[in-house]
Amino acid sequence: MxxxxxxxxxxxxxxxxxxxxxxxxxxxxxxxxxxxxxxxxxxxxxxxxxxxxxxxxxxxxxxxxxxxxxxxxxxxxxxxxxxxxxxxxxxxxxxxxxxxxxxxxxxxxxxxxxxxxxxxxxxxxxxxxxxxxxxxxxxxxxxxxxxxxxxxxxxxxxxxxxxxxxxxxxxxxxxxxxxxxxxxxxxxxxxxxxxxxxxxxxxxxxxxxxxxxxxxxxxxxxxxxxxxxxxxxxxxxxxxxxxxxxxxxAASPSAPATGAVSMEVRDLKAGMLSGVSFMLRFGEVLGVAALEGQGQQELFDCLAGVRRPESGQIVVGGKARVFRHPADAIRAGVVLIPADRLQALLRQRSVRENIALPLVNRFSRWGPINPRREKRRVESAVKRLQIDTRVQSEVRRLSGGNQQKVGIARWLASGFNTLLCFDPTRGIDIGTKRQIYGLVKELAANGSAVLLFTSELPEIQLACNRVIVLFGGELVDEMPASEADEQALLRAAHGLPSEADAEQQAPEGA
Amino acid sequence: MVRLVQQRSIVVLIALLVALAGLIEVIRPGAVNANWVSNILEFAAPLGILAAGQTLVVITSGIDLSVANVATASAYIMASQAPFGVTRGIIAGLLVGIVVGLVNGVGVAVFRVQPLIMTLAMGLVVTGTLNVYSQASVRSVPGVPDVIHTLGSGTVLGYVPVSLFLWALLAAVLIVGLRGTGFGRLLYALGDNPEATRLAGVRGWQVLLANYTACGLLSAVAGIVLAGTVNAADLSLANVLLLPSVAAVVIGGTSIFGGSGSYAGTIVGALILTVLNSVLTLLDVADAVKQVLYGAIIVLLAAAYTRVLGRE
Structure with missing residues (x-):
């Protein structure tokens, strides 16, 4: 050495x-x-x-x-x-x-x-x-x-x-x-x-x-x-x-995209979340910046069909949708990658079965599996994400980064148009992190829409075109990634006005 | 690597099976012959089929404690309806299994009742209802129709039990189905992590409902075959097979916590239990002692198994 x-x-x-x-x-x-x-x-x-x-x-x-x-x-x-x-x-x-x-x-x-x-x-x-x-x-x-x-x-x-x-x-x-x-x-x-x-x-x-x-x-x-x-x-x-x-x-921040609207959220309320509206376009990675517990969990759960909103609308592909079950969201092309990878994975099952799980997720697919077709789909996803493993091995024997990749590969294999990533790089090493951000950008460049929450603010600029900031359950700010450096995000995420705005407003007591 | 361990565990189990047969040969030289093998297979078939349903349920991290009651009820109803036509009898018997399985499925999958509680309670309901039915119909213990008797205890070419063909057919369907169909995949998925399965867009209740129904149907088949084997359909026919049906699954290497296992293992498990029973009978031990030994050996096997394979 x-x-x-x-x-x-x-x-x-x-x-x-x-x-x-x-x-x-x-x-x-x-x-x-x-x-x-x-x-x-x-x-x-x-x-x-x-x-x-x-x-x-x-x-x-x-x-x-x-x-x-x-x-x-x-x-x-x-x-x-x-x-x-x-x-x-x-x-x-x-x-x-x-x-x-x-x-x-x-x-x-x-x-x-x-x-x-x-x-x-x-x-x-x-x-x-x-x-x-x-x-x-x-x-x-x-x-x-x-x-x-x-x-x-x-x-x-x-x-x-x-x-x-x-x-x-x-x-x-x-x-x-x-x-x-x-x-x-x-x-x-x-x-x-x-x-x-x-x-x-x-x-x-x-x-x-x-x-x-x-x-x-x-x-x-x-x-x-x-x-x-x-x-x-x-x-x-x-x-x-x-x-x-x-x-x-790890390139420079991307410019805001101008593609068609993938998803429009109107006045969504659920638990902590109190009336959030925004648009997500195809071809962009929209970042969500927030401190712990500002309503981002509720937002992602509603959009993925894990939880039902109390009021508000989710419009996907031009139609207002009611997601009663993750299956409804998945059918509309909206898929979720949760923060806790073990929440999404079958630990005792093989990488292949994990990736192929959405391929058998409805009644009409209960029948015989075409092994060649499945193998082709799984292997192309594994290759694309460079998952470091033999596909036959149990998922629990993989490292954390590779487990997260399996969770993503699943949706590459089954197809989607809107990807919801909730803190996908929590506890993952820097090499894999960069790989995941690279992939997210690439997916957006190929026409998907991506909504990405990350708890590590400096990483927003690495992956996103545009950022929305949640604070106290409300959408308090929106900015292009080029302005979203760590300092600007931190201010916004703490509910403070941006520096420029702060100068305009007369300081009142505090 | 996992597959290797699993295959090796089957080899270990088969070795154990052979060792038990060897023990019999030592105790009583000449006892292990074609006739003996034929007998073992004949008696293992009903248990193997009963444990098939149990395997499906245990893979989803559930358990079905009503399998033996369902088997008994199905056999009794089949026999009591057979005088009106054997086909009608068989259909009636199978229907019992399907209905009870459906109710179990609705309870577990839709109302989220613990499988243990749900199936234990349904087992009681089935037995109680069967008693009422038998008293109301005021007949002596119904006889078993010839077709069923042949199915349960007939042989082809002198040695091959007829029930073996049925068992082999079901085994092939189950082994291939668990590995190579979407439904099989979903059983393992639900047993491993129901939340992850839901997030992947699977409506788990549909799978569980179908699965408990399949288990009920298999229990009914097992009961009917057993009635043929012992040539009687009394009110406690299959009740002794409840614990062996679970034991066969566990010995066969299916995790009681769900998510892994195979029917091939269960088959060997059922054979081991049947041969073990044969050993104890040959030793001419008293019934009480037999039960003690039987229980102790199952515990030892399960413990050794976990230890050897290092399962958590």
Missing amino acids: AAVPDDASVADSSALLEASGLIKSFGPVVALRGADLRVRGGEIHALMGANGAGKSTLVKILTGALTADGGTITLGGRPRTFHSTSEARRAGLICVYQDPSLLPDLTVLQNLKLTATPISLFRHYLAELGLEGFDLQSLPRELARPTLSLLDLARALAIEPQLLLLDEITASLPADLTVRVFNVARQLRAEGRSVIFISHRLAEVGALCDRATVLRDGKTVGVVEPAQGGEERIVKLMLGPVAEEVAAE
């Missing part, structure tokens, strides 16, 4: 955790083929890699959820092998995952007792995270997801770990809570303890981490200091030789 720019000789003496040459395979699939990781005491260390690079496997080995096939782990200079997570926990290693792990039907207090968590320390860290006075009798089932993530984190902190692993914890957190998590991580560092931080958001890594270890194809390909312009290097290392190519593709 290329020279790994690492100050190894210096680090050795102060290494808290040192993993070298870790190997792990699942049957014929090799997840790790020689991964190295060296974390110093009092360091926040990022673990980076594209989907399927082996990050999760490495984390699971470090925390005892999996045992490595080869390689060594030393903790504080002593060689260790963990056979269970509780063993790793006793040694001071604990991981907080993206999905909160509290049992939904026990109270928070009962959950804590289950894991023998010291309550007073838990309360202390909860206060650090901004949740002082939290009622321990509440049921996790009734709590918001960001709160659950914080509870999970406080529970991990309460055992005072030597090394805390944060696996994509910020993916489901709004910006203000992310800041609190960062502060706690910095505090651990100041106390001489260490944090391993995993995130797909490069800006977070740059702001928080001292060093970053980059994995690719199960191997460590470099250790980088992300702070001074290291982000570009990380991206290059993660992507490998294809990096330049893909980077070139």
Whole structure:
């Protein structure tokens, strides 16, 4: 391999955790083929890699959820092998995952007792995270997801770990809570303890981490200091030789399209959503920008037939439609790609069956399947999306990015005219992300209409022609992509007028 | 790779089947002969057909606890209507299965009743109604018509049971149908993830309704064949086959949580259970002990199976 720019000789003496040459395979699939990781005491260390690079496997080995096939782990200079997570926990290693792990039907207090968590320390860290006075009798089932993530984190902190692993914890957190998590991580560092931080958001890594270890194809390909312009290097290392190519593709924002109207929404009301009207044209990608919970979920659910609006009209192809079931929307050519890919996929079934599912979705298609025709359709979709797999394998064995591609490939195989993408790149690595945006643009260029919500505002310009902004359930702004830089979107998404407008209006008190 | 594991698991099951047969040969040398094989197949056929319907339902992550009651009722109605014409009897018997299956389907698919509750309750309703019917018609236990007797216990060329032909035909339809039709795909899809199936534009209730009806129909067929095999149609004919019908499915490798499995596995499962029964009978153990052993062996098999295959 290329020279790994690492100050190894210096680090050795102060290494808290040192993993070298870790190997792990699942049957014929090799997840790790020689991964190295060296974390110093009092360091926040990022673990980076594209989907399927082996990050999760490495984390699971470090925390005892999996045992490595080869390689060594030393903790504080002593060689260790963990056979269970509780063993790793006793040694001071604990991981907080993206999905909160509290049992939904026990109270928070009962959950804590289950894991023998010291309550007073838990309360202390909860206060650090901004949740002082939290009622321990509440049921996790009734709590918001960001709160659950914080509870999970406080529970991990309460055992005072030597090394805390944060696996994509910020993916489901709004910006203000992310800041609190960062502060706690910095505090651990100041106390001489260490944090391993995993995130797909490069800006977070740059702001928080001292060093970053980059994995690719199960191997460590470099250790980088992300702070001074290291982000570009990380991206290059993660992507490998294809990096330049893909980077070139992230083109300048496209101009608004002028095609025929695919879908017109008139005064749509549903739950949080209170009277939204807009038009979506063929040949354009219309971005939806909004903070968490501003009605975008309701909007997409109504348009896809998942939920019925309380009032308002959805006009597709010139006709007002009532979608009672997703099948109605699909028949009108409107298809949805949900944020949670597992919500849309059959995990135990093959890639082929997953992609072919809409091909058998009505009564008239219950009969024999023409295997040649199906194979042709599935394979052309797989090829177009470059899904990295043999089509016979189970979907649950694929990486997150490839799973999302399967969810998209399904509609390429069955055909559609309007694509609703709800945060399609959540928790997906940067290479796949760019691929997905490239595809979305290409679909629009070929005449489809695309409505795209993404929780990562900077990405709007990457894919869209035009943007609408939702705030408090209302459509508060619309702008061409060329004006929709992160700052403009952030202002609008917080319900603030644009800078130009703000200057015109006389400031009143606030 | 998945397919490989699945195929290997079938090989393991067949090996187990052969081992059990070997055990019989050791206990009583000369017992395993063409006649014995013929008998095993004859007794496995009704169970295999009953477990066929169960397989369809379990694949969708449901369960049908009324299969045995339906089989019993179908056989009894068939026999009691046969004096007015054998065809009429058979049609009446099959109708019982279709109607009960439809009701189960409406309950589960339209009114979203838990399959376990729905089918358990329907099983009770069926048995109760059958008792009322038998008392009202005040006849002795009806006899089984000759055609059915031949279907259930006749042989061709001395050894090949007639019921095997019916079973083989149904098996072919099911195995091919599950793999190669839209309906089969949708059963697996619903068992794996009903929400995803809905998002793909599938109206799941139609599939479930058809599926529970198919299960009812297969249960009726199984009951009629069984009546022919034992040459009687009493009020508790198939009731002992309820748990074996579930056990055959589970031993055959169909996940009780739905979304995966095959009828081929269930066939081997039904054969294993039948041979196991034959072993216990040969050992001449008391009925109570037999039940204990039977239960214990099923648990062990299921546990070993999960362990070997590493299913979650």
